[in-house]
Amino acid sequence: MSPSPASIPPAPADAGAPLYLERNYLNARRGLWSWLTTLDHKRIGVMYLVLTSAALFLGGIFAMLLRIELLTPGPTIMSALAYNRTFTLHGVVMIFLFMIPAIPGIFGNFFLPLMIGARDVAFPRLNLLSVYLYLTGAAIALYGMIHGGADTGWTFYTPYSTTTVTMVWPILLGAFVLGMGSIVTGLNFIVTVHTLRAPGIGFMRMPLFVWALYATSIIQVLATPVLGITLLLVAVENVFGFGIFDPARGGDPVLFQHMFWFYSHPAVYIMILPAMGAITEVLSAFARKNTFGYRAVAFSSLGIAFVGFFTWGHHLFTSGQSTVDAGIFGVLSMFVGIFTAIKIFNWTATLYRGSIAIRTPFIYVIAFLFFLLFGGMTGIALATVALDVHWQDTYFVVAHFHFIMVGGTVAGFLAALTYWWPKMFGKSYSERWGIVGATLIFLGFNFTFIPQFLLGNEGMPRRYYSYPVRFWPLNVASTAGASVLALGFLVVLATLLLSLKYGKPAGPNPWGSRGYEWKTLSPPPEGNFLTQPTYPRMPHDYDDLNPGRGGH
Amino acid sequence: MSAETEHKHAGPGRYVAVWIALLLFTALTVALGRSHLAGSWGLPVALAIAVVKSTLVVLFFMHLWDHGGANRLVLATALVFVALLIGLVLLDSATRFPLADPPTEATMRLMPPGPGAPPGVEPAAARP
Numbered sequence: 001m002s003p004s005p006a007s008i009p010p011a012p013a014d015a016g017a018p019l020y021l022e023r024n025y026l027n028a029r030r031g032l033w034s035w036l037t038t039l040d041h042k043r044i045g046v047m048y049l050v051l052t053s054a055a056l057f058l059g060g061i062f063a064m065l066l067r068i069e070l071l072t073p074g075p076t077i078m079s080a081l082a083y084n085r086t087f088t089l090h091g092v093v094m095i096f097l098f099m100i101p102a103i104p105g106i107f108g109n110f111f112l113p114l115m116i117g118a119r120d121v122a123f124p125r126l127n128l129l130s131v132y133l134y135l136t137g138a139a140i141a142l143y144g145m146i147h148g149g150a151d152t153g154w155t156f157y158t159p160y161s162t163t164t165v166t167m168v169w170p171i172l173l174g175a176f177v178l179g180m181g182s183i184v185t186g187l188n189f190i191v192t193v194h195t196l197r198a199p200g201i202g203f204m205r206m207p208l209f210v211w212a213l214y215a216t217s218i219i220q221v222l223a224t225p226v227l228g229i230t231l232l233l234v235a236v237e238n239v240f241g242f243g244i245f246d247p248a249r250g251g252d253p254v255l256f257q258h259m260f261w262f263y264s265h266p267a268v269y270i271m272i273l274p275a276m277g278a279i280t281e282v283l284s285a286f287a288r289k290n291t292f293g294y295r296a297v298a299f300s301s302l303g304i305a306f307v308g309f310f311t312w313g314h315h316l317f318t319s320g321q322s323t324v325d326a327g328i329f330g331v332l333s334m335f336v337g338i339f340t341a342i343k344i345f346n347w348t349a350t351l352y353r354g355s356i357a358i359r360t361p362f363i364y365v366i367a368f369l370f371f372l373l374f375g376g377m378t379g380i381a382l383a384t385v386a387l388d389v390h391w392q393d394t395y396f397v398v399a400h401f402h403f404i405m406v407g408g409t410v411a412g413f414l415a416a417l418t419y420w421w422p423k424m425f426g427k428s429y430s431e432r433w434g435i436v437g438a439t440l441i442f443l444g445f446n447f448t449f450i451p452q453f454l455l456g457n458e459g460m461p462r463r464y465y466s467y468p469v470r471f472w473p474l475n476v477a478s479t480a481g482a483s484v485l486a487l488g489f490l491v492v493l494a495t496l497l498l499s500l501k502y503g504k505p506a507g508p509n510p511w512g513s514r515g516y517e518w519k520t521l522s523p524p525p526e527g528n529f530l531t532q533p534t535y536p537r538m539p540h541d542y543d544d545l546n547p548g549r550g551g552h
Numbered sequence: 553m554s555a556e557t558e559h560k561h562a563g564p565g566r567y568v569a570v571w572i573a574l575l576l577f578t579a580l581t582v583a584l585g586r587s588h589l590a591g592s593w594g595l596p597v598a599l600a601i602a603v604v605k606s607t608l609v610v611l612f613f614m615h616l617w618d619h620g621g622a623n624r625l626v627l628a629t630a631l632v633f634v635a636l637l638i639g640l641v642l643l644d645s646a647t648r649f650p651l652a653d654p655p656t657e658a659t660m661r662l663m664p665p666g667p668g669a670p671p672g673v674e675p676a677a678a679r680p
Contacts, residue, residue: 194622222629222630222633223633226637252645254644255641258637258640258641258644259637259641262637309633309636310636313640313644320648321644321648322643322644322645322646322647322648323647324643324644324647325640325643325644325647328640328643329640
C-alpha cells in the first residue's frame with residue numbers, strides 16, 4: 001500500500017539538519033567563469049544535465065518530425081532525402097549526445113563520490129576535460145547537421161557512408177571526439193572506485209549504482225577505442241587507398257559492420273547498465289527493503305558487461321556473415337538474457353512484501369521493469385537467427401530497441417532524475433505533476449512502440465518515408481502515442497524547472513532513503529560533507545523497518 | 553605522486569636498447585614485405601613481429617615490467633578482447649558461403665556487372 005508522505009520516516013542522522021543548505025556547491029562560487037573552469041564533480045554533473053537534456057530535446061524534435069512524416073502513407077512534410085537525414089540525426093543525437101553520456105555524466109559524476117564518501121573523483125581536471133570533449137564533439141557533429149546532415153543512419157555502414165554526398169565526415173569526427181570523452185569518464189570512475197572509497201566502504205559494501213557505473217566504465221574503456229580505430233580505418237582507406245572495407249580494393253564491407261558493432265553493441269550496455277543501477281537504488285528506497293541478492297545484482301552487472309562483448313554478430317545475421325558465426329552469436333546473445341533475468345528476479349524479490357510508496361520515481365521503476373522485460377524478451381526472439389531473418393530491418397527491430405533504449409535507459413534516467421533532484425537542487429517538485437508526467441510518458445511510450453511491433457510483424461521495413469495504405473492505422477496510432485510521449489516530457493521538464501523557483505526545501509533526505517548519498521545536506525556543500533559520514537550499515541539496509549523479512 | 557604509485561624506473565640504457573630493437577623489427581617487417589621471402593606466411597609473420605614490438609612497448613615504455621597486479625590484469629583483459637574480435641571475424645570470413653567471398657573468375661561469371669571485378673575478368677552481363 002502507498003503510505004502518506006508523512007509515513008516515510010526520516011533517517012535518524014537527519015535530525016537537526018537544515019532543510020536547505022544556504023551556502024552550497026551551486027552558490028559558493030559565482031559567475032559563468034566559475035562554472036566553465038569548475039573542478040567540482042557536482043557542478044560537472046549539472047553541466048552534463050543541461051547539455052544532455054538539450055540533446056534529448058533536439059533528438060525528440062527529430063523524432064516528432066519523423067512521426068509526423070509517417071502520419072500519412074505518402075509524402076507528408078518532407079522529401080525522402082530529408083527523411084533519411086532526419087532519422088540519421090535522430091539516431092546520432094539520441095545515442096552519442098544523450099544516451100551514452102547522460103546517466104554516467106550526470107548522476108555518475110554527481111553521486112559516485114557522494115556514494116563512496118569521497119570529496120571528488122580521482123582526476124577532477126580529466127573530468128572537466130570530458131565535458132569539453134563532449135562539447136567539441138557535439139559542436140563538430142552539429143556543424144555537419146547544419147551543413148546538410150548525413151543520410152546513412154547512425155550506423156554509417158560502408159560502402160554507402162563512403163560514397164554518399166551528404167555530410168558524413170563531421171558527424172563521424174564528432175562521434176570520434178565524443179568517444180574520447182566517454183573513455184576519459186570511464187577511466188576516471190574506475191580509478192575513483194579503486195582508490196577513493198571512504199573507510200568502511202569495501203567493494204562488497206558499495207551502493208549498487210556504483211557497481212553498475214564500474215561495469216559501465218570497463219566497457220567504455222575497452223570498447224570505445226574500437227570505434228575510434230574503425231573510423232580511422234575508414235579515413236585511411238579513403239586517403240591512402242588501402243583496401244579495408246571496399247570490395248573493389250580487396251576489402252570487406254562486412255568487416256566494417258563487425259568492427260562497428262564490436263563497439264556499438266557493448267555501447268547498448270553503456271546506456272542500460274547505469275539505468276539498471278539507478279533503478280536498483282530507487283526500487284530499494286521505495287520498497288523500503290534491502291536489495292534482495294546484493295551480490296547477484298552486483299555481479300550480474302559485470303556479467304552483462306562481459307557477455308555484452310560476445311554478441312555483436314547478431315546485428316549481422318543478414319549481412320553476409322557466415323552461418324557458423326551467426327549460430328555462435330545467436331547462442332551467445334542469449335546469455336545476456338540470463339544476467340538480465342538475474343536482475344529482474346532480484347528486483348521482483350526486493351518488491352515482495354515491501355512497504356511500497358507510490359511516488360514519481362517509483363512509477364518510472366515500474367515502467368522500466370515492464371519495458372525491460374518486453375524489450376528483453378523480444379530481443380531473445382530477435383537473437384534467434386531463423387526469426388531474425390524475417391524481422392531484420394523491419395519496425396519490429398525498431399520497436400525492440402526503443403523498448404530497451406528509450407523504455408530502459410530513459411525510464412532509468414527519469415527515475416534517477418526525479419529521485420535525486422531534491423539532493424541535487426535541494427527543492428521538492430510537485431508530486432502530483434510528477435506523477436502526471438510519468439503516467440503520460442508510460443502511456444505515450446506504449447502507444448508509440450507497441451503499434452510498431454505489429455507493423456514490423458506485418459512486414460513494414462524501417463527507414464522508408466512512405467508505406468502502403470494498409471499500414472496507415474497503426475502509423476497514426478504510433479504518431480498519436482509519440483505526441484502523448486512528447487507532452488509527458490514537457491510536463492516533466494516544466495515540473496522540475498518550476499520546482500527550482502517555487503519548490504519547498506526538500507531537506508537532506510526527503511525519501512527516507514538509506515543510500516549513502518543522502519548522508520550529506522541538500523544541496524551538498526562544496527566539499528561534499530561538512531563532517532565525514534560514517535558507514536556502519538549496508539547502503540540499502542532497511543532491516544530495522546522490516547525485521548525478519550530478509551534481504552541480502 | 554604518492555609513495556605507493558611512485559616507482560623507480562630503469563636508466564636510459566634499457567630504453568635505448570628497446571628503441572633499437574623496435575627499429576630493427578620495423579626494418580625486418582619492411583624487408584620481408586619487399587622481398588616476399590615469407591611467401592603465403594607473410595601476413596602471419598608481419599603480425600607476429602607487430603605483436604613482439606607492441607609487447608616491448610607495453611612492457612618497457614609503459615612500465616608493465618615494473619608494475620604488477622591489477623595493471624597486468626587490465627592488459628590481459630584487453631588482449632582477450634582483441635583476440636575475441638580478431639578470432640570471430642576471421643572465423644566469419646573462413647566459413648562464409650563461397651559466393652560471399654571476394655569474387656574469383658568462376659563466381660564473377662554468375663554476378664551482375666559492378667565494382668569488384670578482378671583484373672582480366674569480365675562480369676557475365678558485360679559479355680557479348
